Amino acid sequence: MTDTKRSSQLVSAALQAREVQLLLLTLVVVLIISNLTPNFLTESNLKSVAMGMTYDLIVALGMTYVLILGGLDLSVGSNIALTGIITTLLMQKGVVSVPVAIGIGLSVSFIIGAINGVVIAKFRINPFIVTLGMMSLARGGAMVLTSGYFVTGLPESFLMIGRGEIMGIPFPVIAALLIVIVFDFLLKNWVHLNRAFPVGADPDNAALLGINVNKTVVLGFALCGLFAGIAAIFMCSRLAMGYAQFGLEIELRALGAAVIGGATFSGGRGSIWGTFLGVLLLAIINNGFVLMDASIYWQKVVNGTILIIAIATAVRHSRIK
Amino acid sequence: MNSSENHDQKRKPILSIRGGSKRFGGIQALDDINLDIYGNEILALLGDNGAGKSTLIKALSGAHTLDEGEILFEGKKVNISKPEDAHNLGIKTVYQDLALFGILDVTTNLFAGSEYTRWGFLQKKKMGKEAQTVLSHLKTTIKSLHQEVRSLSGGQQHSVAIGRGVFIGHEPKLIIMDEPTAGLGVKQSREVLRLLKELGQKFAVIFITHNLEYASEVAQRAVVLCSGRVAGVLDMAEANHNQIVSLMMGVDQVVGESV
Amino acid sequence: MVTKMVRKLSEHTNLGLLAVTVGLFTVMSIGYSHFFTLYNMEVIAMGFIQEAIMALGMTIVIISGGIDLSIGSVLVLSSILVGLFLKADLGVALSIFLTLCISGSIGFANAVMINRLRAHPFIVTLGTMTAVRGFALVITEGHPVTGFPKSFSYFGQGYLLNIPFPVVLFIILAIVFHILLRHTKYFSQVYFIGSNPGAARLCGMNVERFRWMTYIISATLAGTAGIITASQYISANASFGIDAELRVITAVIIGGASLSGGIGSIGRTVLGVIFLAIVANAMVQAGVPTYWEKVAYGSMLVISVVLEQYFRFRRTGIKDNWRDFMLGGN
Ligand SMILES: Nc1ncnc2c1ncn2[C@@H]1O[C@H](COP(=O)(O)OP(=O)(O)OP(=O)(O)O)[C@@H](O)[C@H]1O
Ligand SMILES: [Mg+2]
Numbered sequence: 001m002t003d004t005k006r007s008s009q010l011v012s013a014a015l016q017a018r019e020v021q022l023l024l025l026t027l028v029v030v031l032i033i034s035n036l037t038p039n040f041l042t043e044s045n046l047k048s049v050a051m052g053m054t055y056d057l058i059v060a061l062g063m064t065y066v067l068i069l070g071g072l073d074l075s076v077g078s079n080i081a082l083t084g085i086i087t088t089l090l091m092q093k094g095v096v097s098v099p100v101a102i103g104i105g106l107s108v109s110f111i112i113g114a115i116n117g118v119v120i121a122k123f124r125i126n127p128f129i130v131t132l133g134m135m136s137l138a139r140g141g142a143m144v145l146t147s148g149y150f151v152t153g154l155p156e157s158f159l160m161i162g163r164g165e166i167m168g169i170p171f172p173v174i175a176a177l178l179i180v181i182v183f184d185f186l187l188k189n190w191v192h193l194n195r196a197f198p199v200g201a202d203p204d205n206a207a208l209l210g211i212n213v214n215k216t217v218v219l220g221f222a223l224c225g226l227f228a229g230i231a232a233i234f235m236c237s238r239l240a241m242g243y244a245q246f247g248l249e250i251e252l253r254a255l256g257a258a259v260i261g262g263a264t265f266s267g268g269r270g271s272i273w274g275t276f277l278g279v280l281l282l283a284i285i286n287n288g289f290v291l292m293d294a295s296i297y298w299q300k301v302v303n304g305t306i307l308i309i310a311i312a313t314a315v316r317h318s319r320i321k
Numbered sequence: 322m323n324s325s326e327n328h329d330q331k332r333k334p335i336l337s338i339r340g341g342s343k344r345f346g347g348i349q350a351l352d353d354i355n356l357d358i359y360g361n362e363i364l365a366l367l368g369d370n371g372a373g374k375s376t377l378i379k380a381l382s383g384a385h386t387l388d389e390g391e392i393l394f395e396g397k398k399v400n401i402s403k404p405e406d407a408h409n410l411g412i413k414t415v416y417q418d419l420a421l422f423g424i425l426d427v428t429t430n431l432f433a434g435s436e437y438t439r440w441g442f443l444q445k446k447k448m449g450k451e452a453q454t455v456l457s458h459l460k461t462t463i464k465s466l467h468q469e470v471r472s473l474s475g476g477q478q479h480s481v482a483i484g485r486g487v488f489i490g491h492e493p494k495l496i497i498m499d500e501p502t503a504g505l506g507v508k509q510s511r512e513v514l515r516l517l518k519e520l521g522q523k524f525a526v527i528f529i530t531h532n533l534e535y536a537s538e539v540a541q542r543a544v545v546l547c548s549g550r551v552a553g554v555l556d557m558a559e560a561n562h563n564q565i566v567s568l569m570m571g572v573d574q575v576v577g578e579s580v
Numbered sequence: 581m582v583t584k585m586v587r588k589l590s591e592h593t594n595l596g597l598l599a600v601t602v603g604l605f606t607v608m609s610i611g612y613s614h615f616f617t618l619y620n621m622e623v624i625a626m627g628f629i630q631e632a633i634m635a636l637g638m639t640i641v642i643i644s645g646g647i648d649l650s651i652g653s654v655l656v657l658s659s660i661l662v663g664l665f666l667k668a669d670l671g672v673a674l675s676i677f678l679t680l681c682i683s684g685s686i687g688f689a690n691a692v693m694i695n696r697l698r699a700h701p702f703i704v705t706l707g708t709m710t711a712v713r714g715f716a717l718v719i720t721e722g723h724p725v726t727g728f729p730k731s732f733s734y735f736g737q738g739y740l741l742n743i744p745f746p747v748v749l750f751i752i753l754a755i756v757f758h759i760l761l762r763h764t765k766y767f768s769q770v771y772f773i774g775s776n777p778g779a780a781r782l783c784g785m786n787v788e789r790f791r792w793m794t795y796i797i798s799a800t801l802a803g804t805a806g807i808i809t810a811s812q813y814i815s816a817n818a819s820f821g822i823d824a825e826l827r828v829i830t831a832v833i834i835g836g837a838s839l840s841g842g843i844g845s846i847g848r849t850v851l852g853v854i855f856l857a858i859v860a861n862a863m864v865q866a867g868v869p870t871y872w873e874k875v876a877y878g879s880m881l882v883i884s885v886v887l888e889q890y891f892r893f894r895r896t897g898i899k900d901n902w903r904d905f906m907l908g909g910n
Contacts, residue, residue: 070906072702119882123889124900126839128647128702129881132826136878143871189445191438198433201422203902208384208420209434209485210405213902252706265700267906268424297721300714308707311699346896 018262022277026284033288040291043168050173051238053283055080055231055247057176057276060254060261061183062113062227064275065193067258069220070200070267071127075116076254078138079228080247083109084235085142088151088242091158098158106229112138113225117218127221135251142244151242162238172234179230184272196220201268256303257282260310282306333396335360335525336381336412336495341390343376343549350376352549354390358495363521365536365557366529368546369569374529375417377546378497381527382414383407395494408435411494415486415501417529419478423471427463428452430470430481435490455484460512476509483513487520496520497527502535514539533562547571594836594848596887601855604862612865620861622744628857629746630655630805630821632850634828636750636757637798639849642832643761644794645774645841646701650690651802651828653712655821658683658806660716663725663816672732676807683803686712687795694795695788709825717818724817728810736811746808753801758846770794775842830877831856834884840904 014020034040059076066073087105090096096104112134119130164171187193198206199216207213228247236242259265260281261274282303289299334357341354351373358364368374379385381392383404391398394410401407407414422430428445431452437444452466461480463473470481479501487496498517502510517539520526530536536543537557545552545568552568609616634651641648658679665675686708693704738745760767769790772780777787805824810816835852837844859880863873893899 070902119886123886124902124905125882125885125889126905128839129833129885132829133878133882133885136826136830136874136881138878140871140874140876140878144869144875147869147871189442191436191441191443194436194443195434197425197429198422201425202420203906205420205422206433207902208382208404208414208416210383210403210408211434212405252710255703255706256710259703265702266424268422297714297717301711301718302714304707304709304711304714307710308693308697308704311693311703311707312697346898 018274019271019277022261022274022281026277026281029281029284029288033284033291036288037291040288045287045291047168047170049283049287051170052287053279054170054172054176055235056250056253056257056283057279058179058227058231058234059247059250060257060275060279061179061272062224063251063254064258064261064263064270064272065187065196066127066220066224067255067263067265068196068200068267068270069217070203071120071217071221072131072255072265073113073116073221073224074128074131074251075112075134075138076224076228077247077250078135078142079109079112079225080232080235080250081142081244082112082138082145083229083232084242084246085145085151085244087233088154088236089145091155092151092153098155101158102233105233106226109229109232110222110226113228114218114222116225117221120221121214121217139244146242146244148244152240154236154240158237159240160237162234162236162240172238175230175234179227180272180276187272192216192219197268199267203267253279253282253303256307256310260306278310332359334358334393335395337393338377338381339391339393341377341380341387341392343373343380343385343388349549351380351387354546354549354551356544356551356554358525358527360494360525361522362542363517363526363528363540365540365543366527366546367531367533367536367543367565367569368552372546372569373549374546375499376549378414378499378527378529381407381412381495382497383412404434408491411491412497413486413491413493413495414497415482415499417499417503419482421470421478421482424469427456427466427468427470427473427481431455431485431489433485451489452484455488456480458488459484459516475504476506479505479509479513483516493524495525495527497529499529500531501528502530502532510535533565536565537562545569594851594888596891597834597836597848597851597855597884601851601858604855604858608858608862608865615862615865620865622747624857624861625747626744627860628853629744629750630809631824631827631831632750632853632857633746633753633805633808634798634802634824635831635849635853636753636846637794637801638825638828638832639835639837639844639846640757640761640767640770641701641794641798642829642837642839643774643841643844644770644791645777646694646791646794647705647829647839648687648690648795648798649702649705649825650686650708650712651798651805652821652824653709653716654683654686654799654802655806655809655824656716656816656818657686657712658803659810659816659820660720660725660818662807662810663728664719666728666732667725672729676735679807680800680803683806684796684800687797687799688792690799691788691792691795695791713818720816720818722818724815725810726815728814733811733814736808736813749804749808754846754850761846771842773841827856827877830881834881836888 039045063073063076083105086108087101090101090104091098116127116131116134119125120127162172166174195211195216199211199213203213232246235246257278258270258275260278261271261276263270263275285302285306286299336358338354338356341351343351354377366374366377376385380387381401383401383406386402392401393399399410401410422433428448432448437447449466456463459480461477463477463480470478473481483501487493501513505513514535517526517528521539528536528540540557543555543557543560543565545555545565547569548571552571555565614620638648638651661682662675662679665678666672670678690705690708693699694701697704735745740748761770762768769780769785772783773785773787773790781787806820809820831852832844832849833839834855835844835848837848859876860873863876
């Protein structure tokens with residue numbers, strides 16, 4: 001008797017959790033799509049879904065983190081473009097070896113994020129403005145460096161990063177999953193990352209308690225930049241080029257997925273697995289559109305609608321009881 | 322003002338401010354403040370709205386830095402330029418607006434900034450246990466440590482703020498409470514006063530309040546601020562309310578000198 | 581006398597930006613003979629006219645503490661709708677009227693969602709931005725809409741008193757909104773609502789109702805810009821207005837409005853718009869590759885805000901609380 005009551009309580013508590021709701025929703029969507037088209041549950045299609053969501057996923061992790069901090073980063077897409085261009089240019093010209101080029105590329109992405117963070121924290125300027133400026137700047141930089149041309153002719157060893165597979169699973173997918181697991185653990189348990197929650201919930205109070213808000217914010221944005229850089233490396237390697245138009249609008253998709261996953265604009269909230277499910281859900285839905293040959297133009301309509309529904313449900317749960 | 326020096330010459334003050342001043346743009350929030358706080362005493366900090374009480378204690382807790390003047394802690398000159406410095410010295414503050422994180426749960430609120438860690442990793446079990454102990458010591462009615470703080474009652478929120486300010490993290494030496502009874506009912510206020518007295522046995526306490534009854538009940542001495550200056554330092558056993566009120570209003574500075 | 585004038589002027593506009601704009605204008609006029617010509621002035625004005633018109637609405641939204649990312653998408657949808665209505669032989673007047681109504685109702689929907697969901701305007705309008713642009717693609721299936729009647733071209737290409745019609749329209753709208761914000765009781769609420777919505781509500785202002793109005797204005801102006809664009813190109817296609825919201829926000833912020841709400845004015849925004857229009861033109865005149873344009877925009881946005889913040893800190897000695905400038909703060 002009490003046992004059933006307890007377990008029913010547990011079930012209802014679990015159903016309250018954003019992640020569980022999202023998982024159920026995703027399953028429903030999978031059921032619907034796989035009923036509508038036989039091509040969904042095929043190995044090659046699932047692989048392409050997984051590969052397609054990898055970049056968004058990695059970027060969305062960093063976005064979730066800055067959302068928890070109470071900020072946002074519009075410059076991740078441009079960061080991908082610029083980092084990709086610099087990395088691939090270095091390799092194409094044979095200036096440095098592949099690992100060094102990747103190292104430099106990742107440092108560039110980290111520094112772009114750190115500059116965002118420093119300007120935000122030091123001059124106390126709204127992250128929207130700072131990262132909007134950086135978005136223009138980095139994209140412009142990428143175009144200036146290439147005059148709009150592709151950077152191709154990359155070394156084979158670099159291309160292997162994106163094309164390699166382990167047990168039939170593309171390497172970037174495995175890497176992204178590992179990053180999700182590690183980042184989720186660190187965010188929950190490592191004090192330096194975990195402090196994003198109090199800082200985002202109320203930065204002034206956090207400062208009063210001796211938390212170094214400046215440091216947390218700068219590192220958070222730098223981390224977000226670094227995630228964009230990682231996505232850039234995978235993208236350039238997989239597509240075998242660097243291009244100034246890479247990563248267009250990825251910031252919007254990442255923001256959308258993070259918000260669907262439970263992050264809010266007022267900071268202090270957000271979950272890595274929630275974001276993962278948000279990215280997954282969007283990827284599956286978009287894949288469904290492609291498979292069913294429905295006008296791909298509906299994609300945007302549906303994505304926008306999902307975003308709004310996501311806020312609507314999120315708000316209902318976060319209101320004070 | 323001399324009274325603070327006359328008062329108990331054998332004891333050394335745990336904290337002294339010498340010539341503390343602070344400006345915000347055109348506003349002189351603090352003007353040449355001198356005051357001493359001794360161990361095991363409760364010092365009431367009184368003054369009208371805008372007198373500079375919160376600014377003064379924020380300078381002690383590292384939220385603001387003084388433009389001029391120095392702070393001596395246990396006889397040594399110290400530099401409190403950020404909240405961390407104050408925490409490390411053992412100066413603990415319960416802020417007027419409580420400074421809680423509404424959307425975070427009770428445990429996170431209690432330990433924010435002073436988390437228990439091993440190699441940088443949070444020790445969640447240990448913090449949960451300690452949170453339980455602290456809250457039961459404060460006799461609160463908080464049901465779950467996983468509740469969002471904004472869903473607690475005003476009194477319960479006070480308990481969390483006081484619990485964090487006093488019992489968590491570094492061992493306190495000086496506890497500062499900015500209007501800890503504001504917005505509380507009679508019963509809750511009595512509870513806070515009881516706690517204050519208890520703390521006053523062990524630590525130095527600065528108690529800011531607008532309630533003179535409470536001040537005379539728990540405090541041994543009072544410092545009265547008026548427009549950013551120390552208008553007088555009083556012995557609570559001898560002072561009467563009219564005296565304090567006239568000092569607060571800046572009506573008669575002489576009274577302060579003669580105590 | 582001069583100082584008094586300066587003070588009076590500084591109430592209305594951003595002096596630093598004014599100096600930079602005048603400086604740039606002078607340098608360009610001296611250095612490039614093609615710059616300060618009537619023809620080029622027209623090019624400058626028309627090159628940024630859609631953004632200029634939308635910036636008026638965005639100013640009101642931003643002062644009220646909101647943001648509207650959906651304007652670029654509304655512009656597209658409106659340009660397509662007006663084309664479809666015209667092709668359906670509804671007549672110019674009715675087509676424009678219907679288009680503006682639909683545009684306005686998107687703004688209304690934004691406001692209702694922000695009110696009801698108590699969600700951040702950024703994410704709500706991000707949602708409508710995506711959905712509306714998608715919808716524009718759906719109804720055109722990606723093809724351009726063409727074949728407008730000749731009479732329709734007036735709105736984008738016609739002249740009134742030798743001035744391009746859109747520019748005249750912009751000037752009138754700017755004056756109207758300036759007067760509304762400065763001199764009417766109802767619209768000047770925007771400053772109270774933007775700086776502290778809670779307090780404004782306690783003072784009896786209907787914040788939710790006011791929000792309807794701000795977003796409706798913003799969307800209707802975006803619709804107007806869409807109609808002008810369609811008329812300019814005598815066609816409509818779904819790639820109009822991409823990134824327009826970013827250029828518009830940049831103009832408003834460079835003008836000196838604050839994303840935290842409560843600060844900004846039509847005068848400042850007009851200056852911001854003029855500045856960006858001149859910069860865009862100056863880069864073309866100076867033969868700077870177009871790729872540099874984005875670099876210039878981005879750096880100007882950040883530099884202008886950093887400078888403003890720095891001087892404010894120097895003047896008042898007060899650093900903003902984190903709450904005041906991070907997006908959050910419930
Ligand atoms: N961050 C700040 N920026 C500008 N002025 C400030 C700031 N903090 C305090 N002030 C000003 O300093 C003066 C003293 O303020 P303070 O908060 O210390 O008063 P108080 O004695 O605590 O009043 P209350 O009893 O109302 O809490 C006031 O005039 C206030 O306006
Ligand atoms: Mg106070």
